[in-house]
Amino acid sequence: MILQQFLLLAAALFSVGLYGALSQQSIVMIMMGLELMANAVIVAASAYWYFASPSRPDGQVVVVVALVLMAVDMAIGFAVTTAIFRRRDVDMTDSAADLKG
Amino acid sequence: MWAHIAFWVCAVGSVVTGVAVFRVDSMARATFALLASFVFAAGTVLLLNLAYLGVLVILMMIMEMVVMVVFMIMYMMNPAGLMPMTMVHNQKGSLAIAGAVFAALAAGIFLIPWPTSGEPRPEDTTRALGEALMGSKMLVMMVLGLCLFATMVATVVLAAHRGRYDRYGDRLDAKRPHDPVRGGLNR
Numbered sequence: 001m002i003l004q005q006f007l008l009l010a011a012a013l014f015s016v017g018l019y020g021a022l023s024q025q026s027i028v029m030i031m032m033g034l035e036l037m038a039n040a041v042i043v044a045a046s047a048y049w050y051f052a053s054p055s056r057p058d059g060q061v062v063v064v065v066a067l068v069l070m071a072v073d074m075a076i077g078f079a080v081t082t083a084i085f086r087r088r089d090v091d092m093t094d095s096a097a098d099l100k101g
Numbered sequence: 102m103w104a105h106i107a108f109w110v111c112a113v114g115s116v117v118t119g120v121a122v123f124r125v126d127s128m129a130r131a132t133f134a135l136l137a138s139f140v141f142a143a144g145t146v147l148l149l150n151l152a153y154l155g156v157l158v159i160l161m162m163i164m165e166m167v168v169m170v171v172f173m174i175m176y177m178m179n180p181a182g183l184m185p186m187t188m189v190h191n192q193k194g195s196l197a198i199a200g201a202v203f204a205a206l207a208a209g210i211f212l213i214p215w216p217t218s219g220e221p222r223p224e225d226t227t228r229a230l231g232e233a234l235m236g237s238k239m240l241v242m243m244v245l246g247l248c249l250f251a252t253m254v255a256t257v258v259l260a261a262h263r264g265r266y267d268r269y270g271d272r273l274d275a276k277r278p279h280d281p282v283r284g285g286l287n288r
Contacts, residue, residue, distance in 0.1 A: 001108055001148065003215050009112040011206035014140065016119040019167050019199035023125065025188045028176055030171070032135050034164075039142050042158060047111075050149040055220040058258035061241055063146075063154050064234070067161060068245045072252045074165055078172050079259035086262065091176045094190060 006047030014040035025092045027084075031077040038073065042064040108148055115141035128173040136166040152229040 013036055020033025042063050049059020084090050118138040122131045139162035147155035189195075223229040236240045258264065268278035 001104055003217075004210050005112070006145065006149075007210045008207060009115065009142075011203055011210060012112075012116045013119055013142065014206065015199045015203035016116065018202055019195050020123045022198060023189045023192050023195035023258075026176075026188050028128075028173055029131070032122055032131065035135065036122070036138065038138055042154075042284075043142050043145055043226065046146045046149050046151050046154065048149075050222070052216050052218050053220070054218060054222040057223075057229045057238070060151065060154060060226065060230040061233055061238045063151070064230070065245065067154075067157065068248065069225065070115065071161070071165070073246060074169065075252050076259075079256035081154070081172070081176060085176060085257045092188075099227050 003047055003051040006051075007044055010040040010044035010047070012040075013037070014045065025094055026048055027077070027081045027091060027093060030093065031074060034077075035070055038066050038070045041069075104148055111141045111144035111148070114138075124191070129170055132166050132170045132173055135169075136162055150222065151226055153230065206282055224265070 017033045017036030017038075017040065020036065021030050022033075024030050024033060045059050045062040045066060048059075049063075050083065053059065084096060088096075090096050110271060114242040116139050118134045118141065121134040122138065125131050140159055143155045146158060183270070265273060268280060269275040270279070
């Protein structure tokens, strides 16, 4: 196993997540895309730690930060979805374009 | 040898199920495809000798996706996938952007001379992480704790149906709370 394989996997996951986050209309599906992108960060950070600086724990700490990011992202995302759905019956991004410039 | 095979199985499985998330008709299936993608990706993390973080990702993602399925069924049309559906906008543009990002990242991955390390790997990676979080990286742990606390407060505020501003007015100076039904707190 070499570092490039892991980074390529991370790049593929990141691109798939980016496609989902850009193309999906439903807020919950957009959050799935964001989670895939955060997952790519986890794979890339662990591989970089393993191959580039295994004696320092910094890479593992980055993975912990990415994990917390995923949890926070999902909790806040669902809270915002609940709030906007309760107020305006909206669950699609196209119906919530108030801030569009 | 076996590590190589396991890596490629996990890598291909992770990307294929990741793509399936945005291809299947049913929201519930999409959620479980995402769960499979996370478990495969955690498999590659386990191959890197990171037992604790790999297991943590698997356990956390199982919980998270089961919660997500509930929200999916709450907010989505067509939760069971009984009819084909598309819920996308600007698909060609998104595909082009995602493809360009992947091409740029892949070019970087193969062109950059990545550093290699001859340093010895720690015997117990979990102990190394724990000692870092409770020692030199304590600030990270504290900031993460604060973020999680702020998240808890923010989610409750956002998801609550009626708060004190609804009951006592914008200046919180109403003598009696304005409630739609009789009874309740302070009445």
